[in-house]
Amino acid sequence: MKIVMAIIKPFKLEEVRDALTGLGIHGLTVTEVKGYGRQKGHTEIYRGAEYAVSFLPKVKIEVAVASEMVDKAIGAIVGAAKTGQIGDGKIFVIPLDHAVRIRTGEADGAAL
Amino acid sequence: MKFPRPSRTGLAIAAVLGLACAAGFADMALAQNAAAPAADAAAPAAAAAPKLDSGDTAWMLTSTALVLMMTIPGLALFYGGMVRKKNVLATVMQSFAITCLITILWMVIGYSWAFTEGSSFLGGASRLLLMGMGTDSIASAASTIPESVFMCFQMTFAIITPALICGAFADRMKFSAMMWFMGLWSLLVYSPIAHWVWGGGFLGGLGVLDFAGGTVVHINAGVAGLVCALVLGKRKGYGTENMAPHNLVLTVIGASLLWVGWFGFNAGSAVTAGGQAGMAMAVTQIATAAAALAWMFVEWGLRGKPSVLGICSGAVAGLVAITPASGFVDPTGALVIGAVAGVGCYWGATGLKHMMGYDDSLDAFGVHGVGGIIGALLTGVFARTAINKAGTGLIDGNANQVLVQVYGILATVVYDAIVTLIILLVIKAVIGLRVSDENEREGLDITQHGEVIQ
Numbered sequence: 022m023k024i025v026m027a028i029i030k031p032f033k034l035e036e037v038r039d040a041l042t043g044l045g046i047h048g049l050t051v052t053e054v055k056g057y058g059r060q061k062g063h064t065e066i067y068r069g070a071e072y073a074v075s076f077l078p079k080v081k082i083e084v085a086v087a088s089e090m091v092d093k094a095i096g097a098i099v100g101a102a103k104t105g106q107i108g109d110g111k112i113f114v115i116p117l118d119h120a121v122r123i124r125t126g127e128a129d130g131a132a133l
Numbered sequence: 134m135k136f137p138r139p140s141r142t143g144l145a146i147a148a149v150l151g152l153a154c155a156a157g158f159a160d161m162a163l164a165q166n167a168a169a170p171a172a173d174a175a176a177p178a179a180a181a182a183p184k185l186d187s188g189d190t191a192w193m194l195t196s197t198a199l200v201l202m203m204t205i206p207g208l209a210l211f212y213g214g215m216v217r218k219k220n221v222l223a224t225v226m227q228s229f230a231i232t233c234l235i236t237i238l239w240m241v242i243g244y245s246w247a248f249t250e251g252s253s254f255l256g257g258a259s260r261l262l263l264m265g266m267g268t269d270s271i272a273s274a275a276s277t278i279p280e281s282v283f284m285c286f287q288m289t290f291a292i293i294t295p296a297l298i299c300g301a302f303a304d305r306m307k308f309s310a311m312m313w314f315m316g317l318w319s320l321l322v323y324s325p326i327a328h329w330v331w332g333g334g335f336l337g338g339l340g341v342l343d344f345a346g347g348t349v350v351h352i353n354a355g356v357a358g359l360v361c362a363l364v365l366g367k368r369k370g371y372g373t374e375n376m377a378p379h380n381l382v383l384t385v386i387g388a389s390l391l392w393v394g395w396f397g398f399n400a401g402s403a404v405t406a407g408g409q410a411g412m413a414m415a416v417t418q419i420a421t422a423a424a425a426l427a428w429m430f431v432e433w434g435l436r437g438k439p440s441v442l443g444i445c446s447g448a449v450a451g452l453v454a455i456t457p458a459s460g461f462v463d464p465t466g467a468l469v470i471g472a473v474a475g476v477g478c479y480w481g482a483t484g485l486k487h488m489m490g491y492d493d494s495l496d497a498f499g500v501h502g503v504g505g506i507i508g509a510l511l512t513g514v515f516a517r518t519a520i521n522k523a524g525t526g527l528i529d530g531n532a533n534q535v536l537v538q539v540y541g542i543l544a545t546v547v548y549d550a551i552v553t554l555i556i557l558l559v560i561k562a563v564i565g566l567r568v569s570d571e572n573e574r575e576g577l578d579i580t581q582h583g584e585v586i587q
Contacts, residue, residue, distance in 0.1 A: 065377055066436050067215075068446060068496060069483025072375045 022117040022129065024085050025094045028056065028110040029102040031080045040097035041084060048133070050083045060108030079110060085117055085133055186277035192406035193275075193282045199397025200289035204296050205232050207394055211387025211449070212300055215442070215495050218379040219576025220304050222584055227299040230308075231315050235292045238319055243291055244284050246324035248274065253335040256328045260284075274331065275404040286401060287327070294323055294350045300495030301358030304368050304376075305573055308581045310566045317556045318357060322549055326353055329544070341541035342516055342524045342534065344413070345402035347457025347508040348545050355502020356546050358493060360553040365566055367492035369573050376494075381441050388445035392421060395452045399459035412520060413459040417452065420471030424451025427475025443479075446500060450478035453504035458512040461524035466515030470508060478504045506542055513538035 029037060031053070038049060055076035062075035086094050095112055103109055122132040209228035216224050235243070240263055250273075251257035260266060263284065270280035295315045302311075329336040330343050343349060368376070378384060399417045403410035428447025433439040454474030455467055462470065481503030482496040493499055513535035516526030525531040560566060567573070572580035579585050 066438070066440065067377055067442050068499075069436075069487065070376070072377050074375070074377075 022085060022120060022133065023088055023091045024083055024115045024117050025091060025098070025112060026081065026083050026115060027098050027102065027112045028054065028079050028081050029098070030104070030108065030110060031078060033102040033104075034080050034082070036101040037082060037098055040101040041094060044090070044093050044097055046084055046086060046090070046094060048084065052081045052083075054079050054081045058108070058111065077108070085120060087130060087133065183271040183276040185271070185279065186405070188406045189277040189404070190279060190282060192410065193278045193286055193401060193404065196397035196401025197282065197286045197289055199394045200286070200293065200401065201232070201394075203391050203394035203398065204228050204289070204293045207387050207390030208293065208296050209387065210383045211391060211445075212303065212495050214380045214383030214385075214387060215378040216303050217376060217576070218586065219578055221379065221578065221586055223308070223577030223581050224299070224303055226308070226582060227311060228296045230312065231296045231299070232292050234312060234316055235295060235319050236288060238316055239284075239288045239291050242320055243324045244287065246320065247291070247327040248272065248284075248287060248332045250333060251328070253333075253338065254329065255325050255334075256332050273333075277405060283404070286404075290346055290350060290398075291319060291323055291327070294346075294354050295319055295357075297350070297354035297497055297501055298358045298361060300497035300501075301362045301493045302365050303494040304577065305365060305494075305567050306361075307564070307566060307568050308577075310560050310564055313560050313564070314361075314556060314566075317560075318553060321556065322353065322357065322552050323349075326545055326549065330541070336541050336544060339540065340534070340537050342461055342512050342526075342538065343457040343509065343541065344460035344512075345399045345456045347453070347505045347512065348541050351453045351456060351501040351505030352509065352542060352545050353505075353549050355498045355500070355505055356549045357553040358497030359491065359502060360550050361557065362491045362493040362498070364554065364557045364561070368494065369570060371492045378442065381445075384445055385441060388448055392448055392452060395421070395456075399456060403460060409460055409521065412463075416462055416464055416467035417455050417459050419464050420455035420458075420467040420474070421448050421451040423468050423471025424448060424454065424475035424478070427472045428479045429475075431476055431479050446478070446482060446496070447475045450474045450500050450504045453478075453501050454508035454511070456505070457508045458515060461512055461516035461521045461526070463515075463517050463520055466511075466517065466528070470511045470515060473511065474504050474507050477507045509538050509542050510535065 027037070034051065041049060055078055057075055057077060060077060062073055062077060065072045065074055084094060091114055095114070098112055119129065120132040121128050205228055206225075209225040212228070213221050213225040242261060244263065245258055245260035246256045249256040249259045266280050266284065268279065268281070271278070272280040272283040275283040295318055298318070299311070327349050328334040330341060330349050331337060336348070341348065370376070395417055396414050400410040400414040403413055425444045425448040428450060429439045429444045432443040451471040451474050454470050458466065458470055478500050482499035485503070486493055486496065486499050512524070512526065514527040516524035516529070516534060518525045518529050524534070526534050557566065568577065568580060576585075
């Protein structure tokens with residue numbers, strides 16, 4: 022099992038969710054985050070006072086999938102979240118040792 | 134949290150200060166009387182026999198409500214949107230608490246000191262606690278409306294003036310110190326200067342033109358704000374940390390309420406519901422739009438983007454600048470005054486401030502001080518006899534009016550700056566002005582008021 026973690030543009034969240042749902046992935050955790058990458062930040066000006074805002078708002082999604090689903094999930098996220106502009110985000114894949122569904126006690130593959 | 138309770142020492146100092154100032158007025162009054170022509174500011178109104186007019190009264194009741202709305206919620210939101218999220222409640226609280234405090238002080242002392250007969254420098258004691266004001270009283274300055282309405286109308290001006298100062302020391306002043314400062318400032322600075330210009334004092338007698346409060350309200354508040362910014366010092370992290378406004382929508386709503394309320398402020402200052410009020414409304418609208426556009430275009434040209442805060446600030450700058458002129462100038466004059474104010478106040482808030490290095494957080498001086506001075510000067514230029522027989526400006530051949538306006542500005546700036554400084558230093562010595570560094574970092578909402586917004 023793996024956790025696929027993706028940092029995406031906030032307005033792409035619904036499309037990514039639809040794409041993952043289309044793969045039969047049910048369940049997704051979303052966090053509003055700030056960060057920077059190649060897009061860097063932007064400058065705001067208020068009455069002549071300039072502020073460099075170096076952390077931009079992004080959305081982080083985390084989805085736990087069976088190992089054989091990882092490539093499809095990555096493909097779905099890339100397909101839905103890509104605009105071709107700088108700042109589209111990144112995907113990280115992390116090993117997942119164990120999973121439990123709290124309500125039933127089901128474990129691992131059955132818990133996903 | 135430990136804030137010293139209002140101490141006996143504080144009261145004693147306030148009393149001594151008050152007496153000292155009153156004595157000062159008496160001396161200076163003699164000197165000024167000798168120099169001043171015998172013209173009386175209230176003369177135009179006094180000419181007509183006092184007779185209540187229901188139309189005038191209805192308009193002044195409305196104007197009073199409009200001007201109160203400028204402070205709460207107008208100014209509270211205008212300033213509240215510009216501060217960081219940790220200081221929003223403290224900022225709106227200042228406007229609200231000042232509204233309550235000044236109402237009581239105005240009732241007890243302020244109105245009498247500003248608007249009853251006394252010396253050229255301070256009114257008398259005949260309306261302390263508003264004693265003697267009945268349902269059939271008529272103020273000498275407004276012969277067609279009940280004195281109760283005139284008193285309330287002027288009260289709303291007395292409220293907004295100190296509230297404007299709050300922009301200069303936002304994010305760092307202790308609430309207790311703020312309350313002491315505003316109370317003392319209202320009695321020792323606002324009431325006397327209102328008396329000088331409108332209450333039969335020496336500036337009105339000299340012919341200084343200030344229709345709705347460019348000198349009394351805006352220069353007065355702006356200069357006091359500048360002194361506050363200088364005495365309190367900069368916010369922690371000023372120039373290095375991000376101090377961007379947390380919610381400019383609040384600021385837009387506030388600026389809009391100020392704009393609408395200003396019709397009560399300027400057109401209401403006609404104290405009648407007639408042609409003069411109508412023209413005041415027209416020039417107010419024109420100058421405001423001109424200044425908002427001027428600020429927007431200047432910023433667009435220099436900084437690349439027309440900002441929301443910029444157009445709102447420009448509108449307020451225009452409102453400020455047209456205030457003294459609103460009963461004296463025609464629409465063309467208003468257009469010029471607005472455009473000049475938009476550019477001038479842009480410079481005041483973005484150039485002057487950074488050049489001089491003080492931290493006037495929300496530009497109380499940059500907008501109200503600079504805009505007030507521009508408006509007061511240009512009133513002397515653009516006042517037209519055809520609009521108001523009481524005012525003839527440079528444009529109608531009376532260059533002297535500009536000098537009279539300069540004199541009015543200087544008298545206000547000097548007195549205001551000195552007395553404001555004294556009040557601040559006294560409060561600083563007794564209870565302190567600023568919150569502690571930790572409290573400032575944590576935010577005034579939680580440390581001063583025990584509340585936060587999510």
